[in-house]
Amino acid sequence: MKPLLLTCFTLVLALNAHTLFAQTVTDIEIEYLCEKLALSLNGNSNVDKIIVEDFTDETGKSTALGAYLAQEFSNILVTTPNKSFTVFDRSNLQTTPVKGGNTWTPLANEVVNQSARDGKIDAQTQNGIQAGLGLVNLLTASSNDRRLRGIDAIVQGTVSASDDNYRIIISVKRRRGGELVGGARGYLTKTPALAEKENTSAVGGRNPTGDIVDRFRKTHLTVGLRGCQMSGRYLECNLQLNSEAQDTDLWLYTRETRIIDTNSGKEFYATNLRIADAFGDDNVSKSIIKDIPVDAVVTFDLGNDIFQTASMLQIHFWSNPTGHFYADFRNVSIR
Numbered sequence: 001m002k003p004l005l006l007t008c009f010t011l012v013l014a015l016n017a018h019t020l021f022a023q024t025v026t027d028i029e030i031e032y033l034c035e036k037l038a039l040s041l042n043g044n045s046n047v048d049k050i051i052v053e054d055f056t057d058e059t060g061k062s063t064a065l066g067a068y069l070a071q072e073f074s075n076i077l078v079t080t081p082n083k084s085f086t087v088f089d090r091s092n093l094q095t096t097p098v099k100g101g102n103t104w105t106p107l108a109n110e111v112v113n114q115s116a117r118d119g120k121i122d123a124q125t126q127n128g129i130q131a132g133l134g135l136v137n138l139l140t141a142s143s144n145d146r147r148l149r150g151i152d153a154i155v156q157g158t159v160s161a162s163d164d165n166y167r168i169i170i171s172v173k174r175r176r177g178g179e180l181v182g183g184a185r186g187y188l189t190k191t192p193a194l195a196e197k198e199n200t201s202a203v204g205g206r207n208p209t210g211d212i213v214d215r216f217r218k219t220h221l222t223v224g225l226r227g228c229q230m231s232g233r234y235l236e237c238n239l240q241l242n243s244e245a246q247d248t249d250l251w252l253y254t255r256e257t258r259i260i261d262t263n264s265g266k267e268f269y270a271t272n273l274r275i276a277d278a279f280g281d282d283n284v285s286k287s288i289i290k291d292i293p294v295d296a297v298v299t300f301d302l303g304n305d306i307f308q309t310a311s312m313l314q315i316h317f318w319s320n321p322t323g324h325f326y327a328d329f330r331n332v333s334i335r
Helices: 002-022 025-041 064-079 106-117 123-132 192-198
Strands: 049-052 153-161 165-174 180-189 214-218 221-231 234-243 248-261 267-275 278-280 283-288 294-301 309-319 323-333
Touching: 025 064, 025 165, 025 180, 049 064, 064 153, 064 165, 064 192, 192 267, 192 278, 192 294, 214 323, 221 248, 221 309, 221 323, 234 248, 234 267, 234 283, 234 309, 248 294, 267 283, 278 283
Parallel strands: 049 153
Antiparallel strands: 153 165, 165 180, 214 221, 221 234, 234 294, 248 267, 248 283, 248 309, 267 278, 267 294, 309 323
């Protein structure tokens, strides 16, 4: 019995350790702020259901970072213990076609976004086109929309960036009347994943920089390498992805995505990924519209190592119908 008990105890410890280390610094910091926010609202009998609005920067502008943080706060608030309110699913209210407006399709969306990424239109024009096609945010468009019924308060957040962190100021306001009923404030560490989102526009994605220096082809897919550059201890490799003649679902993995230093032979594995406006630290996926290139970024944590060339950059993909494949680039210069 003793060996069996010891085995079970070891398994429990391993599971607990996995749960602990699976959490990121950002997760832990958001959990703390959510607990503070819940504490500020507890006991308020007039707030039974809340919804989290996209966070903004100090100027009130929506950003990709703000949208990401709002979704993370919304998700974590659902599981925050000892709260006296429920959280409404943001996805039910984020966007909807305006009555009488045109049909909003993923293809139209991607065409407008790609035009912005290519510099053909500015952000204001981009937002105007999308608004004209019928995309609205119900939280700001109409407080009388029937889908807002039952929501008592709206959570709003402001994100202010500094060199090492983001200051987060959260306020909770009654949906009708606008009275302030709760709030919290604190800091989030500026991790590479958050910094990447900070550099991405709310709708169109960050403009890719640099010409294609090398290409890898796999059936209908082309992976173009724009280059790799150092940013502190981190190395970012910028890519352009294109699916010729057919739409495809594409996945990118940190697992087995690596870069090898030419001089030392050291291998470094990817820590963060982005395809267009989708982010991940394990994998990331995106539906690629045929013949419309999208940008992607693979980030590596080099620690204290710095090198000027890589003997190989190997990137792990999966696509339908190709399956798993690796895009290999040799003798990559590091800027």
